[in-house]
Structure formats: C-alpha cells, structure tokens
Amino acid sequence: MTSNNGPFLSVKDLVVEYTAEGQVIHAVNGISFELERGRTFGLVGETGAGKTSTAKAILRILPDPPAKIRGGKIYLDGEDLLKISEKEMRRIRGRKVSMIFQDPMTALNPIMKVGEQIAEVIKLHNDITWREANERAVKMLELVGIPGDRCGEYPHQFSGGMKQRVIIAMALACSPELLLADEPTTALDVTIQAQVLEMIAKLKKDFNTSMIMISHNLGVVAEVCDDLAVIYAGEIIESGSKEAIFDHPTHPYTVGLFKAVPHLDDETDRLSPISGLPPDPSNLPAGCHFNPRCPLVTEQCRSEKIALREIEPGHFCRCIRVKELEGEYVRVG
Amino acid sequence: MSALVEVKNLKKYFETPRGMLHAVDDVSFSIEKSKTMGVVGESGCGKSTLGRVIIHLLDSTDGSIYFEGEDITRVNSQKLRKLRDNMKIIFQDPFSSLNPRMTVEQTIMEPLTISGRYTRKERQEEAERLMAMVGIDHRLRLSYPHELDGGRRQRVGIGRALALNPKFIVCDEPVSALDVSISAQVLNLLQDLQDKFGLTYMFVTHDLSVVRLISDDICVMYLGQLVETCPSKELFKKPLHPYTQALISAVPSTDIHHKKERILLEGEITSPIHPKPGCRFAKRCIHECKACHEPQQLEEVLPNHLVSCCRVREINSF
Amino acid sequence: MLSSATTEGKSKIKRQSEFLVVARRLSQNSSASIGFVVAVFLVVMAIFAPLIAPYSYAKQDLAHTRAAPSAQHIFGTDELGRDVFSRIVWGSRFSLTIGVLAVLIGTAVGMLFGAIAGYFGGVVDDIIMRLMDVLQSIPGILLVITISVVLGPGLFNTLLALSVGGIPMSCRLTRAAVLGVRHQEYLEAATSINASTPRIILRHVLPNSFAPVLVSSTMSIGNVIMMAAMLSFIGLGVQPPTPEWGSMISGGRSLIRTCPWMVTFPGIFIMLTVLALNMFGDGLRDALDPKLKK
Numbered sequence: 001m002t003s004n005n006g007p008f009l010s011v012k013d014l015v016v017e018y019t020a021e022g023q024v025i026h027a028v029n030g031i032s033f034e035l036e037r038g039r040t041f042g043l044v045g046e047t048g049a050g051k052t053s054t055a056k057a058i059l060r061i062l063p064d065p066p067a068k069i070r071g072g073k074i075y076l077d078g079e080d081l082l083k084i085s086e087k088e089m090r091r092i093r094g095r096k097v098s099m100i101f102q103d104p105m106t107a108l109n110p111i112m113k114v115g116e117q118i119a120e121v122i123k124l125h126n127d128i129t130w131r132e133a134n135e136r137a138v139k140m141l142e143l144v145g146i147p148g149d150r151c152g153e154y155p156h157q158f159s160g161g162m163k164q165r166v167i168i169a170m171a172l173a174c175s176p177e178l179l180l181a182d183e184p185t186t187a188l189d190v191t192i193q194a195q196v197l198e199m200i201a202k203l204k205k206d207f208n209t210s211m212i213m214i215s216h217n218l219g220v221v222a223e224v225c226d227d228l229a230v231i232y233a234g235e236i237i238e239s240g241s242k243e244a245i246f247d248h249p250t251h252p253y254t255v256g257l258f259k260a261v262p263h264l265d266d267e268t269d270r271l272s273p274i275s276g277l278p279p280d281p282s283n284l285p286a287g288c289h290f291n292p293r294c295p296l297v298t299e300q301c302r303s304e305k306i307a308l309r310e311i312e313p314g315h316f317c318r319c320i321r322v323k324e325l326e327g328e329y330v331r332v333g
Numbered sequence: 334m335s336a337l338v339e340v341k342n343l344k345k346y347f348e349t350p351r352g353m354l355h356a357v358d359d360v361s362f363s364i365e366k367s368k369t370m371g372v373v374g375e376s377g378c379g380k381s382t383l384g385r386v387i388i389h390l391l392d393s394t395d396g397s398i399y400f401e402g403e404d405i406t407r408v409n410s411q412k413l414r415k416l417r418d419n420m421k422i423i424f425q426d427p428f429s430s431l432n433p434r435m436t437v438e439q440t441i442m443e444p445l446t447i448s449g450r451y452t453r454k455e456r457q458e459e460a461e462r463l464m465a466m467v468g469i470d471h472r473l474r475l476s477y478p479h480e481l482d483g484g485r486r487q488r489v490g491i492g493r494a495l496a497l498n499p500k501f502i503v504c505d506e507p508v509s510a511l512d513v514s515i516s517a518q519v520l521n522l523l524q525d526l527q528d529k530f531g532l533t534y535m536f537v538t539h540d541l542s543v544v545r546l547i548s549d550d551i552c553v554m555y556l557g558q559l560v561e562t563c564p565s566k567e568l569f570k571k572p573l574h575p576y577t578q579a580l581i582s583a584v585p586s587t588d589i590h591h592k593k594e595r596i597l598l599e600g601e602i603t604s605p606i607h608p609k610p611g612c613r614f615a616k617r618c619i620h621e622c623k624a625c626h627e628p629q630q631l632e633e634v635l636p637n638h639l640v641s642c643c644r645v646r647e648i649n650s651f
Numbered sequence: 652m653l654s655s656a657t658t659e660g661k662s663k664i665k666r667q668s669e670f671l672v673v674a675r676r677l678s679q680n681s682s683a684s685i686g687f688v689v690a691v692f693l694v695v696m697a698i699f700a701p702l703i704a705p706y707s708y709a710k711q712d713l714a715h716t717r718a719a720p721s722a723q724h725i726f727g728t729d730e731l732g733r734d735v736f737s738r739i740v741w742g743s744r745f746s747l748t749i750g751v752l753a754v755l756i757g758t759a760v761g762m763l764f765g766a767i768a769g770y771f772g773g774v775v776d777d778i779i780m781r782l783m784d785v786l787q788s789i790p791g792i793l794l795v796i797t798i799s800v801v802l803g804p805g806l807f808n809t810l811l812a813l814s815v816g817g818i819p820m821s822c823r824l825t826r827a828a829v830l831g832v833r834h835q836e837y838l839e840a841a842t843s844i845n846a847s848t849p850r851i852i853l854r855h856v857l858p859n860s861f862a863p864v865l866v867s868s869t870m871s872i873g874n875v876i877m878m879a880a881m882l883s884f885i886g887l888g889v890q891p892p893t894p895e896w897g898s899m900i901s902g903g904r905s906l907i908r909t910c911p912w913m914v915t916f917p918g919i920f921i922m923l924t925v926l927a928l929n930m931f932g933d934g935l936r937d938a939l940d941p942k943l944k945k
Contacts, residue, residue, distance in 0.1 A: 219585030
C-alpha cells in the first residue's frame with residue numbers, strides 16, 4: 001500500500017449501472033470527490049440519487065449482477081481500489097474501510113450472538129486467537145455504551161438504537177481509516193439519534209477516522225460533516241465546505257431542498273416544495289437532469305450537458321444559471 | 334367551546350404474553366374544529382394507537398371520547414357506521430395502505446360504493462373530482478399501486494379518506510416514508526385541503542420540524558403518557574417538561590453557526606409493559622426525585638399550557 | 652439503489668396490468684412455455700377428441716384383439732380389440748376433467764376455510780386447522796380410497812373423493828397467506844371506510860392470498876390425475892368402458908409382457924400431463940413472485 005501526499009480518498013468519474021429486465025439504470029453518472037484524512041464528507045440526496053451505490057462501489061460490494069462499475073477510479077491512499085484483486089480487497093474491507101448500513105434491523109445476523117459477530121470481524125483481520133478476539137469484542141461493546149456482559153445476547157434482544165451501536169462497534173472494531181456511514185441514524189428515534197451521533201463524533205476524534213456520511217437529513221449533515229456534495233440523478237450538482245453550502249446554496253435543487261424541508265428554528269408555516277417527481281434513473285432527461293423541475297430552466301439547460309464550475313474557491317456548482325442566482329441565498333438560521 | 338374531538342382519561346391497554354402493555358395511559362386533550370393537533374413522541378409513546386382508538390379502529394380500555402360534543406366511547410354498529418363517514422385515517426406506509434390489486438379509481442371509489450348512496454356514474458364522477466382535488470392525473474385512474482411512486486400513493490390514500498367529506502382525519506405519520514421533496518408536496522396538499530374544507534386533523538409524527546410546521550397545538554407523549562400540551566409556537570419557545578426539552582434539543586439543527594446546547598439523555602426508552610406508577614420518564618430525567626414516582630397530574634402551568642411534571646416550576650424557575 | 656419513480660414522462664403513461672407482466676415473464680421462461688404448450692396440446696386433444704380419434708372408444712373389434720401398433724391402429728389394440736389411440740384421445744377428456752375439476756373444488760373449499768381460519772383466528776382457526784390435521788393425517792392414497800369405497804365407483808364419486816384430498820393443502824396455504832396479509836394497513840383502511848367483514852375477506856384478503864394456492868393447485872392437477880389412475884388401477888374410480896388412462900393401465904397390466912403398448916402409451920400420456928403442469932406451475936411461481944418485480 002503506497003502512501004502519498006494527495007488526499008486520503010479520491011473518487012474520479014465513477015460510473016455505476018444496473019441492468020434489470022432489459023433496462024439500464026444509470027445510478028451513478030460520473031461522480032468525483034476527494035476526502036482528506038480525519039475529515040467527514042457528506043453525500044446528500046434523496047432516494048435513488050446514487051449515494052449508496054457510490055459507497056458500495058468504494059467497498060466493491062455492489063451485487064454483480066445487476067450492478068456494474070462501468071468506469072472511474074477510486075484511489076485510497078494512492079491505490080486504485082477498482083484495480084486490485086478480490087483477495088486484496090478482502091483485506092481492506094472491515095480493516096481499512098468499513099461500512100455502517102442503513103437498517104439496523106437487518107444488518108445483523110439474527111442467529112449469531114452479538115459478541116461473536118464483532119469478534120468475527122476482528123479475527124478475520126488479525127492473527128490472534130478467538131479468545132483474544134472475544135475480549136476485544138467486549139471492549140468494543142463497552143466503547144459504544146453497551147455493557148460488556150451483553151456480548152452473549154442475540155440481536156433480537158436489543159432495541160433499534162442498541163443494534164445500531166453494535167453495528168458501529170463492528171464497523172470500528174478494526175480501527176478503520178475510512179468509515180462509510182449510510183444513513184446510520186435514519187431508523188432511530190430522535191433522542192437515540194442524538195446519542196449515536198455524539199458517539200460517532202467522539203470515536204471519530206479518538207481514532208482520527210475519515211468518514212463519508214450519507215444522509216438525506218440536512219440537520220444531521222450540518223452537525224457531522226466538514227464538506228459535502230449534493231447528489232441528484234447520479235451526479236454531484238453542488239459541492240463545497242459545509243459553510244459554503246449552508247450559507248450560500250446555489251444550485252436550484254439545493255435551494256429547493258432547503259426550502260422544501262421544515263427547519264426547527266424556522267418561523268414559516270408553509271413549505272415551498274420542488275415541483276415534479278424525482279427522475280427515473282432508467283430514463284434520465286437530456287441536458288441537465290434537473291431541468292424538468294427547475295424554476296430557472298432555459299432551452300440550453302434542456303439540450304446541453306452541464307459541467308461543474310467553481311463559483312467560489314472550493315465551492316462547485318453544476319448550473320449555467322448561477323450568475324442569476326448570486327445574491328439570492330436561503331437563510332436557515 | 335368549539336372542540337370537535339375531545340378525549341378524557343383515555344386508556345388503551347393490550348394483553349401480551351409478557352404482561353399488560355399500557356399503550357395509552359390516561360390521556361386527555363381536545364381538538365378544535367378546523368385546527369391541527371400535532372401528537373409527537375418517539376417509539377412506544379402510543380401516538381399511533383391513540384389515533385386508532387379515537388376513530389374506533391381499536392376499542393378503548395377506559396376513558397371517554399367525544400365527537401361534536403357527543404359521547405362516542407361505546408357505540409352500536411349503526412352509529413359506528415355513521416361515525417366512520419366522519420372520521421377517517423391516512424396511513425404512514427404508502428404501499429401497504431393500498432390494496433395492491435385495486436386500481437386508483439377502485440380504491441378511491443370504494444367508500445362511495447360501500448355507502449350505497451351513489452350510482453355507478455356518480456361514483457366515477459366523484460372519484461374524478463377527488464383525484465383532481467388531491468392532484469392525481471386522471472389518466473392514472475387505472476394504475477395499480479406498484480406503478481406509482483410513494484407520493485402519488487399517499488395522494489390516493491388521501492383521496493380515499495376524503496371520499497365522503499369527513500370532518501376529522503387522523504394523519505398517522507403521512508410523510509415519514511416519503512422523500513424530502515415529495516413530502517413537502519403532500520404536506521402542502523394537506524394544509525390546502527384543511528383551508529378549503531375546514532378539516533380537523535390529528536397529526537401524528539415523530540418529526541418535530543414537521544409537527545411545528547403543521548400544527549396549531551401539540552401534545553407530547555412519552556411511553557403512553559401525555560407529558561405536555563400547548564399551542565405549537567409556545568412549545569418551541571418555552572418547552573417546560575424535561576422530556577420535551579431534551580427532545581427539542583436532540584433534533585439536529587441546520588443552523589451551522591449556532592451550536593446547540595444539547596441535553597443528552599442516558600439510557601434507552603423502556604417498554605410500557607406493566608410499568609411502575611408515576612412518571613415513566615423519571616428514570617432518564619436529570620431532575621428525578623422521589624415525588625416523580627407518584628402518579629403525576631396534568632396541570633395548567635401557564636395559560637393553555639399543560640404539563641405533567643411535579644417539578645415543572647422548579648426546573649423552569651418560576 | 653433503484654428508485655421507485657414511475658416511467659411517466661410528460662407524454663405517455665406506460666400501463667402494465669399485472670396479468671400482462673406475469674404473462675410476459677412466463678413466456679420468457681422456456682420450461683414454463685414448453686409446459687404450457689404441451690398442456691394446451693392436451694386440452695385441444697380433449698376438446699376435439701371426436702375429430703381426432705379414428706374410432707369410438709368403446710368399439711370392439713374382436714377379430715383384431717391385442718394387435719401390435721400398425722398403420723390401422725397406431726397405438727395397437729387392447730384385449731377387446733379397441734383402438735388404444737382412440738381410447739387415449741378420448742381418455743384425455745376424462746382424465747383432464749377429473750384432474751381440473753377435482754382440484755378446482757378442493758381448492759375453492761380449502762381457500763374458503765383457510766381465509767376464515769386466517770382472518771378470524773382464535774377458536775375458529777383452531778377448529779378448522781384441527782379438522783385439516785385430521786384430514787392430512789390420513790395418507791392421501793388411503794383417504795381417497797376410503798372415500799371412494801364409501802361413495803362407490805363412478806365419475807362423480809371419484810371426483811368428490813379426489814377433491815377432498817386437496818382441501819387441507821389449499822386451506823393451509825391460504826391461511827398462511829391471509830396471516831401475512833392480515834397486518835397490512837389496507838385491511839385497516841377498509842375497516843375505516845365501513846367495509847363489512849365479508850367484503851373485506853372477498854375483496855381485500857382473498858385476492859391477495861391466492862397466488863401461492865394458484866401455483867400449488869396447478870401442480871397438483873398432475874397428482875390428482877395419477878391418483879385417479881391409481882383408483883382405476885385397483886378397480887375403484889371410473890368403470891369400463893370409460894377410457895380413463897389409469898383404468899387402461901390397470902386393464903393391461905396382466906398383458907404387460909406380451910402387449911406392452913396397452914400400458915406404455917397411457918403411461919406416457921399421464922407422465923406428459925404431469926410434467927407439463929409441473930413445469931408450468933414452477934414457472935408460474937417464479938412469475939408471480941413480487942420480489943422479482945422491477
């Protein structure tokens with residue numbers, strides 16, 4: 001594994017397609033982003049935007065068939081993950097890169113004790129005895145706030161929030177350098193979500209883990225991420241630091257998203273929804289994929305492919321109408 | 334007093350193999366005509382059960398329910414049929430709430446068919462009108478649920494609920510399963526319909542931002558108990574119950590420039606099976622004291638602001 | 652991750668009724684298609700029997716008994732000189748009718764019981780399921796034979812005997828499907844719009860519970876035909892001269908060494924029918940699987 005002076009993770013022009021019943025679904029259409037060590041990068045978007053496909057592509061756990069990575073490069077510490085062998089990839093999964101899945105209810109094996117599931121991950125990547133692996137597993141449980149003597153219990157004996165903690169314990173068991181968190185708190189109650197987010201933040205700090213946080217919840221993203229990208233129809237349509245995007249959302253979709261979401265500290269009593277429906281990834285509109293729903297659409301938007309442009313240092317936007325949008329910001333706090 | 338719906342000391346218990354589950358325990362509030370009462374809480378708080386008991390999808394265990402001033406706690410089947418025309422429900426899951434083998438038109442028309450008051454032609458015309466009202470293209474009338482997206486399916490559910498001009502609708506987490514951009518559309522639709530027809534809503538949700546947006550008044554529930562109720566704006570300006578305070582502070586904010594003072598709760602939400610008397614939040618509350626384990630009273634601490642906490646005045650220093 | 656958005660653009664709305672989707676899937680499944688074609692062929696043979704069979708099935712030709720297959724009698728003749736081919740063609744009417752009708756009756760009765768048991772639960776469920784337990788605890792063959800003996804031989808009685816055996820299976824399958832459907836919110840929705848219980852069961856529960864039964868029933872037609880054959884084999888069931896395939900085998904068993912055609916051809920046709928229906932039923936199960944949708 002080579003180390004370089006570039007970013008820790010660099011995804012370039014990733015393309016992922018699904019083929020189902022003769023139809024091709026363009027899930028990811030040329031996504032590129034970079035992640036520095038110790039930082040958290042947010043992937044924001046709605047269902048079907050391609051966020052989970054991107055994360056699974058990084059771990060190379062996309063089901064093939066029907067999914068296929070059609071192009072792009074994923075450099076982790078200078079090494080292209082898409083070019084290494086499956087055997088080498090197995091050494092990376094769980095150890096260097098780990099993932100927390102969305103649904104805690106189904107991510108755990110129901111017939112295996114919780115302690116064993118964590119120990120299994122540890123044993124796979126370390127040359128130690130089962131006994132040592134179990135001891136480390138107990139330590140991980142305590143790290144996530146679960147009493148160690150519960151290691152002999154089965155998943156169904158835990159609540160949703162606790163299951164998610166077990167999953168986090170599994171993901172962090174081998175101190176990964178990169179953590180992919182796919183909507184880790186969506187299925188949890190608000191007060192439990194707060195606990196879990198605090199815990200993730202603390203563990204991140206202690207281990208200096210880099211993280212990619214996938215979420216459709218702008219509040220969670222605001223709390224946890226340093227930089228983020230907004231994804232629509234498999235493309236990044238806006239990206240930048242958290243401050244850039246929350247203070248100056250520029251792309252009409254991003255602006256629409258902020259307006260369509262109720263904010264707790266907001267006094268308005270009516271939302272401004274984004275008109276129309278999310279796009280069909282098997283039949284994407286020509287030109288800018290957002291054009292059917294965009295209030296600022298022009299003929300050019302409907303015919304040309306739009307490129308990402310830097311509108312401020314470090315703040316990118318895929319929209320040719322940006323100049324008209326300057327000066328119009330959404331205040332969210 | 335223009336309360337359309339009122340509940341007094343309502344209780345709903347379920348018998349389970351592990352003991353008696355106190356899903357709804359001694360809840361009292363009233364909902365004014367053409368207003369929205371938001372009922373908010375986390376898992377196990379009983380908010381969904383509460384909605385179903387009020388519209389008689391479940392039988393209550395104790396307490397009373399009033400509709401338009403009349404006691405409807407125990408009604409015979411004939412009265413129940415009439416009541417059901419007036420009280421409807423919209424479900425959370427846009428897929429399982431529609432019969433997969435019925436078209437949009439059939440689903441919306443079914444309440445009309447059952448009422449027996451319309452000819453076939455009238456039913457179809459009424460269904461067309463309802464579809465337009467909830468924003469479904471008439472060309473989709475012969476579509477099946479699996480051909481529609483979540484937002485459209487929810488609209489079908491709303492159309493079905495509106496079929497016989499009800500006065501009261503229980504909205505059970507109607508947008509929780511929808512994408513962000515679609516849920517805004519559906520929320521707007523619900524508000525528009527309320528403005529147009531003077532509908533009264535009981536809006537059940539776990540999402541505080543949504544409940545703030547859509548409610549006139551709010552009830553906060555915890556493990557079957559009503560802990561606080563007051564007008565919506567007041568709840569967020571001045572939450573008095575420690576659970577409400579923790580709940581509001583737990584919501585991640587999109588304001589990146591003001592770090593939130595977060596009250597972190599210890600422990601888990603326990604189960605409402607065979608609970609001990611007193612406040613069920615006490616074990617996780619930083620202000621816990623001996624008196625918390627006595628049955629609490631819901632008292633009007635400020636005008637129109639009721640709280641069920643023995644230490645409410647101390648905690649909020651007044 | 653696949654989106655659940657529709658294919659609606661501003662122009663056409665692509666509508667696909669579920670029946671068409673299932674039909675398309677079936678046609679893409681080669682073994683199901685073969686099974687379907689063979690089954691259709693057999694049905695056509697049954698319908699047009701008078702036109703296809705060169706002789707009447709009862710016509711005896713005592714001058715040419717036990718004749719080997721020849722140009723005149725392509726499947727040979729039996730011990731009474733009757734043309735085996737004609738008897739097979741005519742026999743398809745009886746065998747297929749028995750098979751389909753017996754399954755239909757058994758399935759319908761079983762579905763009704765299963766729906767009631769699954770929907771109401773409690774004591775009703777217990778009583779019905781214990782009844783089914785009793786029926787199922789008797790080995791199928793024995794049950795059919797016993798009822799046959801009690802009712803006596805003949806086409807109608809055979810039909811009844813055979814249909815009883817199908818009741819427990821469709822009852823259980825329906826009950827299981829109903830239990831799966833019982834917690835679906837659209838049943839609650841139906842209650843909230845004042846639907847009566849019979850309406851809920853007939854309009855909402857049953858239509859969503861019959862898929863597994865459909866598959867199992869299709870595949871049991873073959874089984875029933877075999878049982879009918881077996882009944883005839885032991886002298887119950889349909890009586891001569893009715894050309895039911897099983898009775899043909901029974902009639903020819905003592906001559907199996909000298910006149911194998913009397914047994915082989917009916918046997919082949921029974922096998923073809925069972926195979927075709929099983930292949931089709933298998934394909935139907937796959938085609939109906941909602942998880943394979945989109």
